Amino acid sequence: MSEEDPTRDRIARLLNTDRDALSQLLDGVDEDTRGALATHVASSWESRDEKTLKAVLSLLGVLPDVVSAKVAQKRMPPRFVARIAPHLSEGSFVSLVGRLEPEFLAEVSVWLDHPRCREVLRAIPQEHFLPAARILEGRGDWDTLAAVGRELDEETFAASLAAFDREALLADVEHRDPAYAERVRAALPA
């Protein structure tokens, strides 16, 4: 199992590449530089994809919300929906999320570039995300849950954890991500 390294994982998601191979490549690169590198890779993709992403957003923008959600879920891969997520307004994203099946939303969550989706992630009503979070929990995908959790403010983070068993959660994340475990303890006092 890979050691927890959120910035490496973010770059791996952006490049859709193996994170262990990336670990070797980034060996010796300090955390600040890695962060800048991740941001630079994300903005480089954005610069290249700008025209085509605008076309997709324009398409979804002219459709009624219910049709947009149906089109996204039935005809677009989750990874693709994750790519357009940072470009949606909070209102559009919340509306879309509220209409997606939990399984699909869980997959979208895996592929989001979480730091760039901070505002929209904070805007999602927890009841909309919770079923997807349960699926991620069932898979043991703590990397994704932690990546989403990192972008939430303390109040939303605490609310997002309310449905989880505190001790089971800590037992799962303690050895992998001590910083995340510490945040869980602060949000859910014993």
Place this chain on the structure above:
Amino acid sequence: MSAQGEFERALRRAVPPELQGLDDGLLEQLTVLADAERVRRDEELRDSLTEALKEIPLPLRGVAKRAVIR
């Protein structure tokens, strides 16, 4: 310019100050890794737009096509 060239240019353009001292070889290797992803992204986009238009109800399809072309 090829799509690969476009991404490479974007990756190497306006490199932020904190990356100025970064080993040039690292950026080169990241660009190579990105090449495979670029192909997947292009396929994904083309397929998604084609499939999305099929899913749109007929009365809305004209508006949708114009939105994509605009």
